[in-house]
Amino acid sequence: MTLRNDRLLKALLGEQVDVTPVWMMRQAGRYLPEYRNTRKQAGDFLSLCKSPQLACEVTMQPLRRYPFDAAILFSDILTIPDAMGQGLYFSEGEGPKFRNVIRTAADVEQLPEVNIADELSYVTDAVSVIRKELNGSVPLIGFSGSPWTLATYMIEGGGSKDFRIAKQFMYDNPEAMHLLLDKLASAVTDYLNAQILAGAQAVQIFDTWGGILSSRAYQNFSLVYMNKIITNLKKENEGRQVPVILFTKNGGQWLESIADSGCQAVGLDWTTEIGDARSRIGDRVALQGNMDPSILYASPAVIREEVATILQSFGQGNGHVFNLGHGITPEVNPDNVAHFVEAVHELSQPYHN
Amino acid sequence: MTLRNDRLLKALLGEQVDVTPVWMMRQAGRYLPEYRNTRKQAGDFLSLCKSPQLACEVTMQPLRRYPFDAAILFSDILTIPDAMGQGLYFSEGEGPKFRNVIRTAADVEQLPEVNIADELSYVTDAVSVIRKELNGSVPLIGFSGSPWTLATYMIEGGGSKDFRIAKQFMYDNPEAMHLLLDKLASAVTDYLNAQILAGAQAVQIFDTWGGILSSRAYQNFSLVYMNKIITNLKKENEGRQVPVILFTKNGGQWLESIADSGCQAVGLDWTTEIGDARSRIGDRVALQGNMDPSILYASPAVIREEVATILQSFGQGNGHVFNLGHGITPEVNPDNVAHFVEAVHELSQPYHN
Numbered sequence: 001m002t003l004r005n006d007r008l009l010k011a012l013l014g015e016q017v018d019v020t021p022v023w024m025m026r027q028a029g030r031y032l033p034e035y036r037n038t039r040k041q042a043g044d045f046l047s048l049c050k051s052p053q054l055a056c057e058v059t060m061q062p063l064r065r066y067p068f069d070a071a072i073l074f075s076d077i078l079t080i081p082d083a084m085g086q087g088l089y090f091s092e093g094e095g096p097k098f099r100n101v102i103r104t105a106a107d108v109e110q111l112p113e114v115n116i117a118d119e120l121s122y123v124t125d126a127v128s129v130i131r132k133e134l135n136g137s138v139p140l141i142g143f144s145g146s147p148w149t150l151a152t153y154m155i156e157g158g159g160s161k162d163f164r165i166a167k168q169f170m171y172d173n174p175e176a177m178h179l180l181l182d183k184l185a186s187a188v189t190d191y192l193n194a195q196i197l198a199g200a201q202a203v204q205i206f207d208t209w210g211g212i213l214s215s216r217a218y219q220n221f222s223l224v225y226m227n228k229i230i231t232n233l234k235k236e237n238e239g240r241q242v243p244v245i246l247f248t249k250n251g252g253q254w255l256e257s258i259a260d261s262g263c264q265a266v267g268l269d270w271t272t273e274i275g276d277a278r279s280r281i282g283d284r285v286a287l288q289g290n291m292d293p294s295i296l297y298a299s300p301a302v303i304r305e306e307v308a309t310i311l312q313s314f315g316q317g318n319g320h321v322f323n324l325g326h327g328i329t330p331e332v333n334p335d336n337v338a339h340f341v342e343a344v345h346e347l348s349q350p351y352h353n
Numbered sequence: 354m355t356l357r358n359d360r361l362l363k364a365l366l367g368e369q370v371d372v373t374p375v376w377m378m379r380q381a382g383r384y385l386p387e388y389r390n391t392r393k394q395a396g397d398f399l400s401l402c403k404s405p406q407l408a409c410e411v412t413m414q415p416l417r418r419y420p421f422d423a424a425i426l427f428s429d430i431l432t433i434p435d436a437m438g439q440g441l442y443f444s445e446g447e448g449p450k451f452r453n454v455i456r457t458a459a460d461v462e463q464l465p466e467v468n469i470a471d472e473l474s475y476v477t478d479a480v481s482v483i484r485k486e487l488n489g490s491v492p493l494i495g496f497s498g499s500p501w502t503l504a505t506y507m508i509e510g511g512g513s514k515d516f517r518i519a520k521q522f523m524y525d526n527p528e529a530m531h532l533l534l535d536k537l538a539s540a541v542t543d544y545l546n547a548q549i550l551a552g553a554q555a556v557q558i559f560d561t562w563g564g565i566l567s568s569r570a571y572q573n574f575s576l577v578y579m580n581k582i583i584t585n586l587k588k589e590n591e592g593r594q595v596p597v598i599l600f601t602k603n604g605g606q607w608l609e610s611i612a613d614s615g616c617q618a619v620g621l622d623w624t625t626e627i628g629d630a631r632s633r634i635g636d637r638v639a640l641q642g643n644m645d646p647s648i649l650y651a652s653p654a655v656i657r658e659e660v661a662t663i664l665q666s667f668g669q670g671n672g673h674v675f676n677l678g679h680g681i682t683p684e685v686n687p688d689n690v691a692h693f694v695e696a697v698h699e700l701s702q703p704y705h706n
Contacts, residue, residue: 162682164647171651171659214645214678215626216662253605253625272606273568292567294517298524306524309569325567329515 001136003201008070008139012202012243012265012286014319020311020348021069022341023141025247026327027062028074031334034061045090049076052125059130063138065334066341070138070202071130073195075123077145077206080187081154083119084111094158101157103169105176114187116194123191124198131199142200144191146207146248147184147229148222151177163212170221177221185225189232196234196242204245204267205229211250211269218254223261230262245288249326252277259285270325275313286319291340293324296332300339307343316351354489356554361423361492365555365596365618365639367672373664373701374422375694376494378600379680380415381427384687387414398443402429405478412483416491418687419694423491423555424483426548428476430498430559433540434507436472437464447511454510456522458529467540469547476544477551484552495553497544499560499601500537500582501575504530516565523574530574538578542585549587549595557598557620558582564603571607576614583615598641602679605630612638623678628666639672644693646677649685653692660696669704 003009007021029035038058042048049055059074078096082088087099102108114120130140153159155166170177192203210222230244246258247267258266259281268277268289277287295306307322314320322344328337356362360374382388391411395401402408412427431449435441440452455461467473483493506512508519523530545556563575583597599611600620611619612634621630621642630640648659660675667673675697681690 162647164650164682164684167645167647168650171648171655211624214623215629217645218624250603250624253629270567271564271571271603276568276606292520292570294515294520295524297517297521302524329517331517 003139004136005069005138008141008321009201009240009243011318011321012245012288013241014283014286016318017352018349019345019352020320020322022322022344023068023070023072024062024324024328024337024340025072027068027072028058029328030330031328031332031337032061032065033334046076046088049074049079050122052122052129055122055126056129056133059126059140060133062337063134066337067345068138068341070141071134072141072204073123073127073130073143073200075126075143077143077149077208078153079120079123080114080144080184080191081150083114083116084187086154096153097158098154102151102154102180103165105173105179108176108180108183111180111183113183114190116187116190120191120194124194127195127198127200139201140199141202141204141245142192142195143204143206144188144195146205146210146222147181147188147225148213149207149209150184150188151180152209154180163209170217181221181225185228189229192229193232193234196237199237200242201237201240202243202245203233204247205263207246207248207251210248215254218248218251219257222248223254223257226263227261243286245321247288255281265319265321267323268325273313274310274320275315278314283317283319286321287314288321288323290323290325293326293328293332296324296328296336296340300336303336303339304343304347307340308347311344311348311351314351318352320351322348356492357489358422358491361494361674362554362593362596364671364674365598365641366594367636367639369671370705371702372698372705373673373675375675375697376421376423376425377415377677377681377690377693378425380421380425381411382681383683384681384685384690385414385418386687399429399441402427402432403475405475405482408475408479409482409486412479413486415690416487419691420698421491421694423494424487425494425557426476426480426483426496426553428479428496430496430502430561431506432473432476433467433497433537433544434503436467436469437540439507449506450511451507455504455507455533456518458526458532461529461533461536464533464536466536467543469540469543473544473547477547480548480551480553492554493552494555494557494598495545495548496557496559497541497548499558499563499575500534500541500578501566502560502562503537503541504533505562507533516562523570534574534578538581542582545582546585546587549590552590553595554590554593555596555598556586557600558616560599560601560604563601568607571601571604572610575601576607576610579616580614596639598674600641608634618672618674620676621678626666627663627673628668631667636670636672639674640667641674641676643676643678646679646681646685649677649681649689649693653689656689656692657696657700660693661700664697664701664704667704671705673704675701
């Protein structure tokens with residue numbers, strides 16, 4: 001099956017494209033009425049993730065509306081801790097929670113290895129079903145949370161404002177924390193490799209909470225484990241390179257070291273000027289991003305102007321994948337997404353001659 | 354009245370000191386049982402702020418326990434919008450709220466000018482009372498929220514996760530937003546000048562929410578107004594220069610332009626490596642910070658080690674004021690603060706020869 005639109009894969013590798021490819025983090029999400037319907041049908045969020053057919057359906061929904069240049073697997077970042085027996089659940093309006101938490105070195109030692117083929121087959125099955133459904137139209141991106149990000153949820157028992165318990169564990173029990181991160185890095189490696197084998201054509205590591213660390217702690221407790229994962233990922237599948245995108249929210253100060261992680265592309269949130277990022281790290285990796293998702297609440301004219309500004313900031317040449325700087329939020333008007341995607345494709349042409 | 358300990362003022366101006374001065378953001382706060390008692394006595398948080406005697410009492414409390422090198426005025430960052438008639442109140446567990454919100458250009462136009470001497474005399478009175486009570490022991494720092502930070506609360510009606518309403522207002526009504534920020538910049542200037550005249554010996558501008566903006570929006574909607582304020586502040590009082598500290602949380606990517614704002618010192622949160630910051634901006638301004646407040650939950654040995662690492666990262670010479678990278682949190686054990694302050698004074702001696 002040939003891939004009819006391979007702009008994303010080319011751009012991630014810095015190769016020549018006709019226009020800048022675009023997708024959105026959380027593009028299959030609550031801003032779409034059809035997503036809300038499917039989710040209602042599924043009953044709850046986890047059931048939606050765990051049904052390959054429904055996960056495929058919501059993955060496809062944004063592609064029926066907009067000419068995105070990629071699909072991204074619909075799933076949750078916390079599937080691995082769930083498969084380790086931590087008991088993931090979602091309480092309405094409060095986000096993810098775990099029934100069991102990690103609070104001691106013994107808790108870490110007792111954590112089982114995850115057998116991806118057994119425990120997370122619903123994810124690899126979803127990848128296969130989606131690839132069939134995509135039928136070569138656009139590539140499919142797989143993903144995982146980073147070890148540090150997963151660890152914060154496992155220790156805190158859910159989201160957190162200040163990550164006090166996770167940080168205290170890290171500072172007071174660094175050895176136990178390293179063991180936990182090492183176990184998670186192994187699991188993430190196996191998980192992403194399984195997604196690649198099932199058909200994911202690029203993968204993104206979401207380091208959602210790396211940016212709450214000090215610079216030194218980020219290097220030692222987050223980045224080093226992402227490096228390790230990237231080193232052990234399958235480099236190629238179906239005769240094509242599988243690019244890796246590394247996204248650390250609030251990681252703008254550490255771009256140089258993120259770019260040295262072995263990834264092919266660095267995801268930028270909206271606080272970094274993309275032109276500055278490019279001049280800091282050169283063209284040795286591609287850049288993905290970085291419009292403030294809040295701009296999708298503004299008028300179509302403002303959205304178009306912001307797209308133009310970001311394209312101009314990146315400048316002439318390849319190695320840019322357009323995206324938001326974080327996931328799209330539920331209250332956005334779906335019409336504005338159409339204006340956004342159209343603006344990227346239209347206005348980026350002159351930059352690719 | 355001579356100032357017996359002027360390390361803070363000297364360090365903020367890059368002058369020679371014997372040890373690195375230290376204070377903590379939110380040092381008068383809920384981690385102290387005596388603070389919780391006084392607050393109970395006051396009834397609620399705003400009544401505590403509005404009583405010069407009680408504000409003085411809680412300002413002094415940490416100084417009775419620890420050899421801090423500065424006092425900071427106890428107050429709230431939202432006193433200015435309150436004085437503009439926005440109706441500030443605190444709902445238990447939910448943080449600050451406003452009864453009236455700004456949602457249109459007309460709302461902005463109708464905002465009254467604040468007469469500091471009338472509306473905010475409780476703040477300048479508190480400054481006078483505290484100065485008398487300090488009796489020359491350590492200098493007193495005054496402060497204000499930044500225009501952008503105040504504007505976010507006024508538009509959102511309180512705190513926010515994604516600042517959607519404030520950002521939509523900024524993107525869709527940039528002229529009204531600039532008018533609002535201009536009005537706030539005038540009020541902040543008058544407010545800080547009144548604090549200086551009443552006896553504040555240094556002032557800090559808290560740009561708590563500047564870091565949620567894109568790089569361009571930060572320059573245009575936050576930094577430019579802080580520049581304007583700094584330009585119009587009283588430079589000297591009681592025969593001494595009054596240094597200005599500018600603190601933008603999550604502003605680590607913009608340090609160069611923050612350092613060019615006219616301030617004497619840049620406050621760093623914990624995500625920036627202080628040695629990197631110093632090599633980026635040189636010694637043209639002092640640096641304040643930047644230990645992760647979460648480290649105060651760790652053991653005394655870990656706290657001491659982190660203090661040592663930060664001192665070493667800054668390196669030899671002057672222009673460093675030790676602080677946390679953000680306010681101390683309520684659950685910290687007060688004993689750990691003693692270890693922290695002691696470590697700074699002890700371990701910093703070799704860096705000042």
